[in-house]
Amino acid sequence: xxxxxAMNRSVVRVTDLPERxxxxxxxxxxxxxxxxxxxxxxxxxxxxxxxxxRVDVAxxxxxxxxxxxxxRxxxxxxxxxxxxxxxxAGTATSAAEETLAALRRTTERGDDLAARWAxxxxxxx
Amino acid sequence: MSSxxxxxxxxxxxxxxxxxxxxxxxxxVLLTAGSAVVVYLVAVITGHQLHLSSDRDLAAVGLALWWxxxxxxxxxxxxxxxGMGLFxxxxxxxxxxxxxxxxxxxxxxxxxxxxxxxxxxxxxxLFQAQRRALHDLIAGTAVIYGPPxxxxxxxxxxxGRSGPR
Numbered sequence: 094x095x096x097x098x099a100m101n102r103s104v105v106r107v108t109d110l111p112e113r114x115x116x117x118x119x120x121x122x123x124x125x126x127x128x129x130x131x132x133x134x135x136x137x138x139x140x141x142x143x144x145x146x147r148v149d150v151a152x153x154x155x156x157x158x159x160x161x162x163x164x165r166x167x168x169x170x171x172x173x174x175x176x177x178x179x180x181x182a183g184t185a186t187s188a189a190e191e192t193l194a195a196l197r198r199t200t201e202r203g204d205d206l207a208a209r210w211a212x213x214x215x216x217x218x
Numbered sequence: 219m220s221s222x223x224x225x226x227x228x229x230x231x232x233x234x235x236x237x238x239x240x241x242x243x244x245x246x247v248l249l250t251a252g253s254a255v256v257v258y259l260v261a262v263i264t265g266h267q268l269h270l271s272s273d274r275d276l277a278a279v280g281l282a283l284w285w286x287x288x289x290x291x292x293x294x295x296x297x298x299x300x301g302m303g304l305f306x307x308x309x310x311x312x313x314x315x316x317x318x319x320x321x322x323x324x325x326x327x328x329x330x331x332x333x334x335x336x337x338x339x340x341x342x343x344l345f346q347a348q349r350r351a352l353h354d355l356i357a358g359t360a361v362i363y364g365p366p367x368x369x370x371x372x373x374x375x376x377x378g379r380s381g382p383r
Contacts, residue, residue: 197233197306201363204230211344 224314228349229307229361231340240301245288249281286326293359294322302361312348312358325357 257268270277292299297308297316309317309325317325332339332352339352350360 193304196304200233200236200305201230203232207231207344208349215345 222348224310224348224360224362227362227364229363230349231343233305233307233363234343234361237299237301237305237307240304241288241299244300245284248288249284252284253280285330286323289326289329290319290322292322293317293325294319306363307361308364309359309361312350312360314360314362317357317359321357321359325353325359328353328356331356 253270257270260266260268268276270280289299292302293309294317296303297310302308309322311317311321335352342351342355343349348360354360
């Protein structure tokens, strides 16, 4: 039994070296291939439209478990990250400013109209 | 070219009329609420019940004081009443500087005169070169376009445009 264990250990040591060698060679080959690839040229040859045509979006969506996805979303944390109050205040302020500016533009147009009318009345140019 | 620094910046009849209507509404609401508070406080403190609707003299004095306080106070401090602020117009002296307290008080007191003359006092807004009404001429003031809070006029925003001034 003791002899068997010793043999196993020596076999492991013997196979270690070629395995590491093969691993190193494989990594080097992959690195050389990747370096040699021109990804821009490769992507230029890809027909994105054709690719998208082949994607069945409905089937992809069917495979998505929406409930599980929603369960994983921490809504409270999400809401906490959105500054809702300042967003709403900003929107309201902006809308009020636009309304006010429109109101003033309208009355100013009325001013011009009234002035032109008065001018015509007294035949002043 | 005109030497008037405010030329082309004088506010017209529609803006001023709209501001006046808003001010009358605001003034009425505030006067009604204020009167109710005064009547209540007088009743609580003195036990005397005021009847403003029957005591016309007291009501007239109250209205006159409130009128002057509302208009003159606004013009002397900011140059604009709430209604004028809404429509982007303000009162200045004829030379464009902010209206003084005496000018603002005089204007507030002269304003009813323009109304009392069957509105003829307002015709200057349409026909006068600087669009000044009777109460403007009396108080030495003018109404110009300009953002509330700013001491400078809107900057001849409309200068160079054709049309009556």
